[in-house]
Amino acid sequence: MSLLSVEDLHVAFTTYGRTTEVLGGVSLEVPAARQVALVGESGSGKSVTMKAIMGLLPPAARITRGRILFDGDDLLTMRERDRLRLRGTAMSMVFQDPMSSLNPVWTVADQLSTILKYADRRLGRARDRRGRMARVHEVLAQVRMREPERVAASYPVQLSGGMRQRVLIAMALLSEPRLLIADEPGTALDVTTQAQILKLLKDLVTERQLALLMITHNLGVVRETCAYTYVMHRGAIVEEGETAAIFAAPREDYTRELIAAVPRLTGRDAA
């Protein structure tokens, strides 16, 4: 049984009195300890899918049909309290933009330890201040920060883009999640830093046996990290399969176009 299972999800948005269906029956599965990609251009609905899973849809959106199962339980029919217990803990998200996803006026330590404090409370775990700080440093070390204490005491403005992205990953790892949802990881960074971040993600996920759902528009990113890929277009899944197989023999025209759109370097990365 998959850790995360989205079944026939339909989402509609209502703006200015008009209702449009944005997701028309999306189904995907993320098995435990496996890495899955959800690929599509902007406007394909991949962000909506992600927000629906995390429970972050804006008020104008409504889920009209479908189920989202985490560990067998339907998130959509759960009690709010139970759903909150999962959010940020068992199911965690790595945000996209390191420049804007960290609160600029609080230190990294403050933000991470606050998140940890309330996650602990939701899980019924007791940890004192020193224990929280220890965990914060531990997690920062896990994302390959060379001086975890210094980084923790810093403000986001003092850190580079790559370091901030690592902090975002650390944020997601705080409560030992089983599923990581990565939203366009590294898109906001330069290519070299992005490659480092992706490698870090891959290593973390493999070491800890985490399930990963990677949302991206960049197929090139997917090849290195995810074994299975879903291709999304206009609110529906148009193709799915083993990543290597999709690259080798895409069935749909749209997929072909997506693959063709990936900039190619000569040599190792040329298909």
Added chain:
Amino acid sequence: MSDLDLREPAALSNAWQNWYRFSRNPTAVIGALIVLVAVALAVLAPWIVPYPADAGAVVDFQHRHLPPSWEHWFGTDNTGRDNFTRSIYGLRVSLALAGVVLVIAVPVGTVLGILAGYFGGWTEIVIMRLTDIALAIPPLVVALAVAAVLEPTLLNSMLALASLWWTWHARLVYSVTRQIRAQEYIEAAETLGASKLHILFREILPNVISPVAVKTSLDAGFVILIGAALSYLGLGVRPPTPDLGTMVANGANFLPDYWWESMLPATVILVLALGFNLLGDGLRDLFDVEDVR
């Protein structure tokens, strides 16, 4: 017949579109109405007020301190003059004050702001330092100071205010100009050899107009309030010319018994300032301008 059916709908001009959006905003429309009514009343004052003579020095001790009634909508003051008439005439003074101050301050401030923002260098430094100094002085205090050293007339107070007020506009226009200047289409125009004048007038000025219009409208309200405060302190027009602030000051002596003598003119001031404020807010929403205060 079929030709008529295939006729394309007429494209709405920009002015129409703006009017449409503006009229959808209820508070903005209220503000505009207030301003229009006030201006109309002020302009038509001599012909529409019930007791035109009361705008001058009339004494009618039989009818002093009368409460509001059908004959005297705002009641009468301590020498028997009709307050409503005097309030309408006072409107003229307030609007004239706002007009004079802004007619001086806005163009001066706008021009200096554009020059400082576009040319930079020494022009910018000198102009901006001047505005810094002017901003450090509370407008009321300077008006008081000027009133002290010169004759305490309304004209002098207006000039004093205007001499400070241009700085706010200069700052606003300066920052807008800098933003525009940094954009690429200015560089394009310069590369193509457009003359400096052309750039200033055809490229920068039109973009500056919206924030300036918003601020001018808001400012009108504030100038009126400060003007009222000045006349309250006795630095306004010489009696017996009617003036709203002076009326409030005089009426304040008879609180709380003859409350209408100060409260009603004060309400007129309030409504007038409110009108300009709402209008300014409406314009701000319409032009989608952010940083104007």
Added chain:
Amino acid sequence: MEFAAFLARRLAWSVLVLVGLSIVIFTIARVMPGDPARMALGPRASVEQVEQLKSELGLDRPFVEQYLSYVSGLVRGDLGKSLLTRRSVSDDMRASFPATLELVLVTILFAFAVGVPLGVIAANWKDRWPDNAVRGVAIFSAVMPAFFIALLLQVLAGYVLQILPTTGRLPRGIDFTASPTGMLLVDSLVRGRPDVFLEALRHLLLPALALSLATMGQVARITRASMIDVSRQDYIEAARAFGIPERLRLFKYQLRPAFVPPLTIAGLEFASLIGNAFVVELIFSFDGMAAYGVRAIQQKDLNAIMGVVMVSGVFFVLVNLAIDLAVGLVDPRVRIRGARA
């Protein structure tokens, strides 16, 4: 540290501004028509007496010399002698300014203590009735002339309801001289007179309320706009995604980044606050700088007027400096990069 450099630059700017201010005021005062010495002595004084006073006050010396002597006096804290009372203007100022200072400080406190929460509420319930209520009240309070509110309050609270005093800083029966700071609230506590403290507070309430209403409205509006801007930022969504409880998110995560614009506005508002304080002080017979200033104006007491203007200017500049410091404290981006974010 870059922030120290930033503050140093602001300090230098402040000094420059004050110098410019002093030049402007001095020029106006000396260039205008009329003879201050004559005005001080009245029309019946003889020409010799007028000339004597002129040379006593240094009015016959060249302009630049007069200015330099004035400035050197300023630096020493000497604001010259009042043309009328012949007392040192600084002494007069020291007697009257603290009252105004106290009033203005309490006013700012009011404005923030009420304005900020209102702005937060309006932003959080955007476009629903609390928002519309707050915005309506804010607009109204921003346009009401301070003297209108003052008069209204005086009538309502003072005469009609009779619950608060309407004149002066202390009731007539109490004997207490304000020292060492000149501010009643501080001095009464320092010298252990809680009864005086309470009375002073009661007398401050109405004037401070009248003064603060306009600023309160502005602060509420700016806080609202700022909170809405911040709420659209990614880090707020991230806080929600990680289960930070609503109240904490609102007050800790959202408010602090949003706090800078209201602070900045408060600094700018000070200019009009000082102006309005004049009117309010007069209405409530509050013995501050306003009464002194208005008398000086009526009597054309030049040195006193200049003293009032200079003190107001210095005050305004100091307040803005303090605001810059506060902004640096609130927002680490300003502190670290040394720029006004």
